[in-house]
Amino acid sequence: MKPRVWTWALAALALAGVSVAEDSAPIRVNLDLGMPLVRSAGGVADARLLDVNVVVFDPGLDAPIPQATEVFPKLRRLEAQYLAHALRNTLAESAQWGAVRTMPEPATGAELEVYGQLLVSDGRDFAVAIGATDASGRRWLDAVYTARATAGRYAFPIEEDPFQPLINKIANDLLAARQQLTERDLARVVELASLRYAEALLPSVFSEYLTTGDDGLIVPLRLPSRDDPTVARVERIREREYLFTDTLDTGYGVLFEDLRVNYTLWRKYSYEEIVGLERYRASASRRRDDGSLNSMMRRYGDFRELKLQKSSLREAAETLETDIEPTAVEVEGRVLELDGSLDERYVEWRRLLAELAAAEQGLPPESP
Amino acid sequence: MLLAALTVAACSQQEVVLESRNEARVDFSGNWELDYGRSDRLEENVYNEFLQARRQIRRDASLGQRAGPVMIVGSPMYNTASAIVGLGRMAEMISRTPELEIDQDGDSITVNRGEDFPLSCQFARDVLYQVDTLGAEVCGWDDHQLVFRVDLPDGTRVRHRLTLGPDGEHLNVATSVRSRRTPKPFTFNRVYRRYEPMPDPYECKPTLDRGTVCWKIGSRTVSE
Numbered sequence: 366m367k368p369r370v371w372t373w374a375l376a377a378l379a380l381a382g383v384s385v386a387e388d389s390a391p392i393r394v395n396l397d398l399g400m401p402l403v404r405s406a407g408g409v410a411d412a413r414l415l416d417v418n419v420v421v422f423d424p425g426l427d428a429p430i431p432q433a434t435e436v437f438p439k440l441r442r443l444e445a446q447y448l449a450h451a452l453r454n455t456l457a458e459s460a461q462w463g464a465v466r467t468m469p470e471p472a473t474g475a476e477l478e479v480y481g482q483l484l485v486s487d488g489r490d491f492a493v494a495i496g497a498t499d500a501s502g503r504r505w506l507d508a509v510y511t512a513r514a515t516a517g518r519y520a521f522p523i524e525e526d527p528f529q530p531l532i533n534k535i536a537n538d539l540l541a542a543r544q545q546l547t548e549r550d551l552a553r554v555v556e557l558a559s560l561r562y563a564e565a566l567l568p569s570v571f572s573e574y575l576t577t578g579d580d581g582l583i584v585p586l587r588l589p590s591r592d593d594p595t596v597a598r599v600e601r602i603r604e605r606e607y608l609f610t611d612t613l614d615t616g617y618g619v620l621f622e623d624l625r626v627n628y629t630l631w632r633k634y635s636y637e638e639i640v641g642l643e644r645y646r647a648s649a650s651r652r653r654d655d656g657s658l659n660s661m662m663r664r665y666g667d668f669r670e671l672k673l674q675k676s677s678l679r680e681a682a683e684t685l686e687t688d689i690e691p692t693a694v695e696v697e698g699r700v701l702e703l704d705g706s707l708d709e710r711y712v713e714w715r716r717l718l719a720e721l722a723a724a725e726q727g728l729p730p731e732s733p
Numbered sequence: 734m735l736l737a738a739l740t741v742a743a744c745s746q747q748e749v750v751l752e753s754r755n756e757a758r759v760d761f762s763g764n765w766e767l768d769y770g771r772s773d774r775l776e777e778n779v780y781n782e783f784l785q786a787r788r789q790i791r792r793d794a795s796l797g798q799r800a801g802p803v804m805i806v807g808s809p810m811y812n813t814a815s816a817i818v819g820l821g822r823m824a825e826m827i828s829r830t831p832e833l834e835i836d837q838d839g840d841s842i843t844v845n846r847g848e849d850f851p852l853s854c855q856f857a858r859d860v861l862y863q864v865d866t867l868g869a870e871v872c873g874w875d876d877h878q879l880v881f882r883v884d885l886p887d888g889t890r891v892r893h894r895l896t897l898g899p900d901g902e903h904l905n906v907a908t909s910v911r912s913r914r915t916p917k918p919f920t921f922n923r924v925y926r927r928y929e930p931m932p933d934p935y936e937c938k939p940t941l942d943r944g945t946v947c948w949k950i951g952s953r954t955v956s957e
Contacts, residue, residue, distance in 0.1 A: 630941040648864055654887035656914045658819035664885040665827060668868035672850035684939045 390510035392534065396518055400530035403462040403537050412548040414463035415499070415537075415555070418475040418610075419453040421446050421467065421617075422493065423482040434487050434639060435626070435675060437682040440631075443620075444486055445460060447628060448493070450621040451613075452479065455536045461543075466610050467617040469711050474562025474603075476500055476554055479539070488635030489514050491528045495535050497542070500558035501582045505542035510535060516640075519633040529630060536591060553585075560585055563599040565715075566722040570595060598725050601717050631685045638678050647668060734849035751873025751880055753856040759877050759897050761844075762837040765904050767830075773922045779821045782919060786813045813915075820910045820919035827891065827921050828908040842879065844895070852881045852893060888913035901929045 368497035394400060422445040426438055435513075450467045457465040463476070471478055477499045484492035491512050497505040502647075510531050526532065543551070561583070564571035571589075576585045588597045649667040654660050790813065830846040837843075840857035854861065854872035862871045872881045879895040894907040904925040911918035937947040 442881075497823065627941045628756065649867055656816075656887075656912060658822055661823055661885075661887065661889045661910075661912060662826070664868075664887045664889055665823070665891065668865075668883060668885060669850055671865060671867045676850055680939055681941060684941055 389509045391432075392538075394510060394512040394531040396512050396514055396528065396530050398530070400533040400537070401460070402455060402459055402533040403540055404458070409461055409546065412551055413461075413543065415476040415543070415551060416463040416558075417453075417456055417465045417477045417479060418455070418468045418472060419449050419465065420471050420478060420480045421449045421469055422480070424481040431584055434635060434678055435684070437679070439686045440508050440682050441483065441486070444628075445483055445623060446617060447621055447624050448483065448486070448532075449481065450617045452481070452532055452535060453617070454621070455529075455532045456539070459482075459536055459540065461536075461540050464607075466614040468610060469613060472610075472715070473565040474500070474558050476558040477505065477539075479506075479603070485511075487639060488527075488632035489639045491531060497539055499554045500561055501554055502576055502577075502585070503582055506535075508538070514632075514636055516636075519636055523633070527629070545705075551616065555717050556585060556588065559600075559603075562603055563589075563596065565603065566599055566719045567595070599722060602722055606715075606718060613711075626683055631681055634681050635678060638674050642671065642674055749875045749880075751861060751871060751875055753861055753873055755839075755856070755874050757874070757877035757890060759874075759879070759894060760837060760899055760901075761835045761842065761879065761904065763835060763927055764930050765833040765835065766928050767832070768903070768924045768926045771903070771924035775825045775921070778919070778921060779817055782817045782821070783814055786817060816912065816915045817919060820912060820915060821921065823906045824910045824919050824921035827910075828893070828921060833904070833906075844881075845900055852878070854881070890918070890923060892918070 377731065424445040425439070426441055446467070453465050453467045456462050468475075471480065477497060479495065479497045481496070482494045484494060486493075487611040492509060493515070493730060494509045496507045497507060512528055512531040514527050537581070546554075564575060574586055575583055576586050581703050637720065645667065649664075652660075652663060652667075770867070783860070784894050817953045827849075830849055832847055834845040835842065841853065841855045843854075844852040846852065852872070856873075863869065866886070868886065869884045870882065872879070874880070875894075877896070880892060881895075882890065882892045884890050890909075890911045892907075892909045894909070896905045896907070899906065904927070906923045906925065907920050909918040909920040934949055935947045936950050939945050
């Protein structure tokens with residue numbers, strides 16, 4: 366599931382300071398005011414503890430939004446993993462959810478899936494389109510979040526992510542969406558997640574259990590018997606998949622920790638370059654040209670300064686990119702890199718699980 | 734690429750259309766050092782430009798006399814000489830780099846110029862034209878020559894045209910500067926010759942937290 370296309374335009378308008386209609390307006394977070402994370406105080410009823418998959422964000426490399434600085438594709442792809450895991454950590458820290466995992470790909474059978482697309486991320490401005498959908502297909506969230514950092518966010522010691530209030534806001538909004546649902550609704554989501562997972566593994570067996578209602582949401586037609594041996598088999602396979610995805614999640618955690626300090630320094634550096642260059646542009650716009658050598662050299666000097674700053678930023682980005690060793694995880698005796706063939710491997714893994722399920726069921730292999 | 738081509742063409746009828754494809758397969762990569770003996774001398778170039786300008790002014794004046802009386806404000810010769818000296822000094826100053834290190838592959842070329850900003854062209858992404866309030870730049874191939882051009886907000890135009898010598902051992906960088914006040918650009922040629930750099934006993938690596946970190950090759954003693 367991808368955020369809607371118009372989110373680009375909304376984010377661009379928001380960053381340009383243009384007002385847009387209230388119902389579609391990007392959510393601007395004032396970082397300096399803070400945004401406390403709503404944590405569970407006395408525990409959450411089990412029925413409300415949905416498992417959450419946070420899918421690695423789309424790096425947004427095709428974003429048509431003008432960026433204050435050059436976008437470095439490799440760095441952006443790292444950010445897409447880093448920031449998805451930052452949201453995963455925040456959701457986990459709130460203690461409002463069941464298992465929260467960072468996933469390389471969307472996965473059928475997730476109870477709640479959160480996905481995002483980076484629109485702008487340059488240390489000063491951050492804009493991300495976030496969506497969340499549960500197993501019934503109900504949209505919990507579909508919004509663009511934007512924030513602009515001030516120098517105070519980067520004052521040493523930098524104790525939290527400069528954009529943490531924005532991440533807290535996303536987590537709080539997910540919680541608010543959950544609070545609008547009844548325990549019955551949530552129990553239905555858990556049932557549907559299991560059924561959809563089973564259907565993805567064995568469509569010929571489980572597709573008859575599900576249908577789509579008039580409102581476009583998926584509903585169960587009936588539920589399999591609790592002692593159905595096929596259901597037990599599917600659950601065993603699902604447990605194996607959890608082991609796989611937990612390993613991936615651990616890998617994203619390692620990447621997050623490896624990147625945390627240097628990524629924050631990079632953001633601070635980028636922030637300072639952007640702010641410095643804007644001051645420079647402002648003073649250059651006040652220059653008066655008289656055609657003299659001095660006047661021409663000042664203009665050339667302005668351009669030279671721009672190029673040197675961009676070059677310096679590019680060097681810093683390359684430094685960050687090369688400093689990070691590819692994070693590898695070992696799954697079932699195979700070493701996989703998080704930023705390598707993981708997506709394909711995950712798809713392959715799910716296909717193998719489907720084959721396994723079909724073989725156990727005595728059916729010909731089916732594609733998940 | 735099309736946008737770049739159109740824009741360059743639109744800016745001036747005399748400007749050539751720059752291409753992202755290196756059809757002539759010219760390879761500039763390597764290390765280059767300035768050959769002072771083969772390079773232009775500023776005084777000579779200024780003097781020659783000055784003589785040409787003087788001839789032109791005299792021709793214009795004689796045409797003007799035939800056409801009837803004209804009123805001359807200020808001294809055209811003085812203004813022209815002052816502009817030529819200004820352009821010449823600027824061309825000389827912005828092309829002073831004594832050494833160039835050029836990285837080139839099929840997708841991009843970067844001319845590293847020591848302390849000065851690198852001239853870089855990304856062919857793969859077809860981003861030959863970049864606009865900023867502080868200046869617009871365009872780069873690309875003009876047959877066997879590589880061209881970098883900058884247009885500044887005051888109308889000043891700077892162009893570097895790189896040409897590889899037939900032996901592949903010499904590189905000419907023609908830097909032209911033109912202002913709104915002068916009818917033609919001032920061009921200053923720097924000739925570089927290829928050289929093999931001495932092996933550096935130190936290996937250095939930029940870091941975000943400790944600046945540039947260097948160590949002697951063969952040891953792991955780090956100095957910052």
